[in-house]
Amino acid sequence: MKIAIASGKGGTGKTMVAANLAFTLSHTCQVTLVDCDVEEPNLHLFFPAPGTETYVNVTVPVIDEKTCDRCGMCGEFCQYGAITVLASRVLFFPELCHSCGGCTLVCPKSAIHEMPKKIGTVTFATPLPRLNLVTGYLDAGNPHAVPVIRAAKKMAENDTLVICDASPGTSCPVVETLDGCDACLLVTESTPFGLHDLELAVDVAARLGIPAGIVINRSDGQDQATLDFCTNHDLEVMMTIPFDRRIAAIQSRGDLLCRARPEWMKAFSALYRKCCALAGVD
Amino acid sequence: MIRLAVISGKGGTGKTMITAALVDLLPGTLVLADCDVDAANLALLLNPELICTEPFMGMKSAVIDPAVCTGCGECEMHCRFDAVHAEGDAYRVNPIRCEGCAVCVHICPVKAITMQPRQTGEVMYSQTERGHLVHACLVPGAGNSGLLVHAVKKTAMVQDRNCDLFLIDGPPGTGCPLISTISGVDVVLIVTEPSVSGLHDLKRVVAVCRQFRPRILVAINRFDLDESLTESIRKWCAEEKIPLVGTIPFDATVIDSVRQGKPVTRARNSPAAQAIQILKTNLDQELMHYNNQR
Numbered sequence: 001m002k003i004a005i006a007s008g009k010g011g012t013g014k015t016m017v018a019a020n021l022a023f024t025l026s027h028t029c030q031v032t033l034v035d036c037d038v039e040e041p042n043l044h045l046f047f048p049a050p051g052t053e054t055y056v057n058v059t060v061p062v063i064d065e066k067t068c069d070r071c072g073m074c075g076e077f078c079q080y081g082a083i084t085v086l087a088s089r090v091l092f093f094p095e096l097c098h099s100c101g102g103c104t105l106v107c108p109k110s111a112i113h114e115m116p117k118k119i120g121t122v123t124f125a126t127p128l129p130r131l132n133l134v135t136g137y138l139d140a141g142n143p144h145a146v147p148v149i150r151a152a153k154k155m156a157e158n159d160t161l162v163i164c165d166a167s168p169g170t171s172c173p174v175v176e177t178l179d180g181c182d183a184c185l186l187v188t189e190s191t192p193f194g195l196h197d198l199e200l201a202v203d204v205a206a207r208l209g210i211p212a213g214i215v216i217n218r219s220d221g222q223d224q225a226t227l228d229f230c231t232n233h234d235l236e237v238m239m240t241i242p243f244d245r246r247i248a249a250i251q252s253r254g255d256l257l258c259r260a261r262p263e264w265m266k267a268f269s270a271l272y273r274k275c276c277a278l279a280g281v282d
Numbered sequence: 283m284i285r286l287a288v289i290s291g292k293g294g295t296g297k298t299m300i301t302a303a304l305v306d307l308l309p310g311t312l313v314l315a316d317c318d319v320d321a322a323n324l325a326l327l328l329n330p331e332l333i334c335t336e337p338f339m340g341m342k343s344a345v346i347d348p349a350v351c352t353g354c355g356e357c358e359m360h361c362r363f364d365a366v367h368a369e370g371d372a373y374r375v376n377p378i379r380c381e382g383c384a385v386c387v388h389i390c391p392v393k394a395i396t397m398q399p400r401q402t403g404e405v406m407y408s409q410t411e412r413g414h415l416v417h418a419c420l421v422p423g424a425g426n427s428g429l430l431v432h433a434v435k436k437t438a439m440v441q442d443r444n445c446d447l448f449l450i451d452g453p454p455g456t457g458c459p460l461i462s463t464i465s466g467v468d469v470v471l472i473v474t475e476p477s478v479s480g481l482h483d484l485k486r487v488v489a490v491c492r493q494f495r496p497r498i499l500v501a502i503n504r505f506d507l508d509e510s511l512t513e514s515i516r517k518w519c520a521e522e523k524i525p526l527v528g529t530i531p532f533d534a535t536v537i538d539s540v541r542q543g544k545p546v547t548r549a550r551n552s553p554a555a556q557a558i559q560i561l562k563t564n565l566d567q568e569l570m571h572y573n574n575q576r
Contacts, residue, residue: 008320008321009293009294009321009323010290010292010293010294010295010321010454011292011293011294011295011454012293012294015479037455038457039454039455039456039457039460039486040291040292040293040454040455040456040479040482040483040486040487042292042478042479042482042483045478045479045482077384077388079341079342079382079383079384080383095461098381098383099362100362100363100381100383100385101360101362101385102383102384102385102388105360105385105388105389106388138456138457140456140486140489140490140493141456141461141489141490141493142457143428143457143458143461143462144457144458145455145457145458167454167455168293168294168320168321168454168455169320169321169427169453169454169455169459170320170321170420170422170423171319171320171420171423171424171425171426171427171459172424172425172427173455173457174320174423175378175423175425191537191540191541192323192326192540192541192543193298193323193326193540196321196323196326197321197323200320200321200422201422203422203423204422204423207378207422207423208378208423220534220537222541245507245532248507249507249508251477252475252476252477252478252479252480252507252508252511253477253478253508253511254477254478254479
């Protein structure tokens with residue numbers, strides 16, 4: 001069972017839901033929590049533990065200036081504008097490279113070979129006896145989040161119960177996180193921003209064919225527009241967490257709702273059962 | 283012209299709320315851009331009138347002609363993005379995974395593959411009370427959000443090169459859309475919140491900004507939700523010599539204003555509006571200072 005937690009809008013409480021769900025489940029079974037928000041991973045703040053780090057590398061081309069005759073075919077082929085061939089030398093812009101390997105294939109002189117380049121890390125930790133935490137970190141200044149997300153998810157690919165915390169948004173990092181999951185929870189807040197972005201997130205899940213359930217967070221009781229949207233789109237609201245400054249304070253100091261207020265574990269257990277039903281898993 | 287981007291690292295700290303309030307308060311002629319193209323919300327507060335839209339063509343995508351494909355599988359073998367899979371006797375490209383590298387086109391022995399343009403979004407050009415707004419929508423699940431950010435900024439710059447301030451509502455995160463947003467920007471205002479996540483993400487986004495040239499400013503939203511963490515942020519900013527230009531209290535008026543589709547500064551006497559007034563004065567001074575140094 002793989003569950004993704006996503007949202008569209010940022011700051012709605014994805015990490016809070018992911019952390020509390022994993023914490024609750026770890027009391028009865030083995031869980032792996034994967035932080036796929038590799039641009040700004042936060043789960044480790046709620047589960048501090050020493051971890052082992054591995055590098056995430058992509059391959060980038062290295063051009064042998066001696067063999068290269070500046071024919072320009074690599075620069076012409078590169079769809080990302082990462083290579084510019086001048087009369088006397090070749091310029092390579094690593095931040096534009098997608099590591100497709102095309103330049104090495106088209107070079108008639110075989111003057112290009114590929115070298116690994118580090119773009120981030122994945123850390124594996126066991127903060128609780130039955131909870132593993134995999135955190136992807138994108139190196140500062142690197143634009144390519146997707147290979148780091150892929151590496152983080154790969155570390156959990158053989159685990160039976162996996163919870164993936166996505167980044168905000170609706171583009172490639174979110175698609176990479178959702179891909180292969182059995183169900184996703186979309187966390188929203190009852191504002192026009194929350195609803196606008198929820199609609200986009202629902203659309204992404206539908207395009208990927210992943211069943212989605214809704215969690216309304218920080219509810220101040222004015223949820224009608226969100227509830228109407230869910231009814232119209234046949235989406236189940238699986239949990240509603242009220243707005244409460246004390247809950248916000250638990251989260252902001254790096255604690256967990258279910259650790260500080262264990263009575264909440266019942267609600268997160270119920271949320272998991274609803275996810276299983278949504279995914280059609282026993 | 284000064285180019286100012288409001289960003290955050292962590293999502294949901296209040297970028298759009300503060301951007302809309304600054305639109306309401308800052309003097310001079312403005313041009314506005316919403317570069318959070320994944321989930322663009324600035325228009326929800328500025329009530330813009332749409333002038334025109336333009337399709338956004340992202341990277342081309344590979345398409346395999348099943349009538350020509352012999353099913354040799356070379357394309358699948360060479361695709362680094364896991365975008366090509368067998369479907370019956372032929373192969374098919376998954377457009378969501380395809381990054382448009384064209385390696386499969388090059389490798390196909392029977393020339394069954396072509397690169398096809400695809401529309402992955404729309405750039406919108408609108409009029410607000412304070413100036414033009416360029417915003418966009420990305421087809422949900424599409425890639426190339428960094429390219430779309432670039433298209434939004436380019437449209438805004440070409441149309442309004444004589445304005446005083448180019449104000450950008452930025453995306454969360456530190457990856458491709460954020461880097462595309464801050465490249466070429468003069469000043470960034472980072473909106474954070476007093477939580478362990480807020481401080482952690484602030485540090486990461488500052489590290490990214492420092493690889494570019496902008497002057498960095500910080501504002502703390504909902505500062506009173508955890509005063510001790512606010513103090514930690516204040517201390518860190520002082521150590522890093524980053525000016526703190528504003529602290530905004532938690533205020534239910536903010537959510538009311540969002541629900542009414544208005545900047546919070548229209549509720550003039552609300553605690554948030556008054557705090558943003560002070561932020562605006564400090565920001566104005568920083569911008570003037572920046573201009574004088576230039």
